[in-house]
Amino acid sequence: MTHLFAADLVKAEPLWRAIEQPMALKALVAIVGVALIAWELWWFLGRHGGGVVARESEAGVQEITITVDGGYAPSRIRVKAGQPMRLAFHRIDPSGCVAQVIFPDFHKTLDLxxxxxxxxxxxxxxxxxxxxxxxxxxxxxxxxxx
Ligand SMILES: [Cu+2]
Incomplete structure (x- = not known):
């Protein structure tokens, strides 16, 4: 608490007052905060697992179904080089955000x-x-x- 003149203490009713918390509680709040930030960074930027391998049809086409619901599940898809593939997008998310999916390297835009x-x-x-x-x-x- 800062030191005020005696006259000020009499007149001024403080707008708030600090409630002293135990150090352990302060540390806990800080740790939980840092953990939440780390989790958020991992969620948005990190790699989530090693991806899902597409299965192969009898015709030699690699196939996988991707559920579109707030994100792509799976979002990391592994396929073999040199083989055709078919990606099936099943959209259950009404958000217009995911109404299209774009593959820039293949110059493909798909309406879902x-x-x-x-x-x-x-x-x-x-x-x-x-x-x-x-x-x-x-x-x-x-x-x-x-
Ligand atoms: Cu979007």
Whole structure:
């Protein structure tokens, strides 16, 4: 508490008063705050697992279904190089944000009607990492060709 003149103490009613908290509680609040920030960074920027491997149909097409609900599930898809693939997007999220999915490297834009599954066929591709995203580049996924 800062030291005031005696006259001020008599007149001035403080607007708030500090409640002294135990050190352990202060430390706990700080630790929880840092943990939440770390979790948020991981959630938005981090890699979530090693990705999901597409299964292979009898015709040799790699197939995977991606659920579109606030994000792409899975968002990291692993396919083999040199084999055609079919990505089926099942959109259950009514948000207009995810009404389109764009594959910039393939120059493909796919419209995703709500409550439907829309497939995109991609030609055999060289190994590499090919990101995809919603129309506004807010929701993202990645195709890992290996
Ligand atoms: Cu979006």
């Amino acid at each position: 009607p709500l409550d439907a599954t829309t497939s995109l066929e991609l030609p055999p591709t060289e190994a590499g990492t090919y990101p995809f995203h919603c129309g506004m580049n807010m929701v993202r996924g990645v195709l890992e060709v290996e």
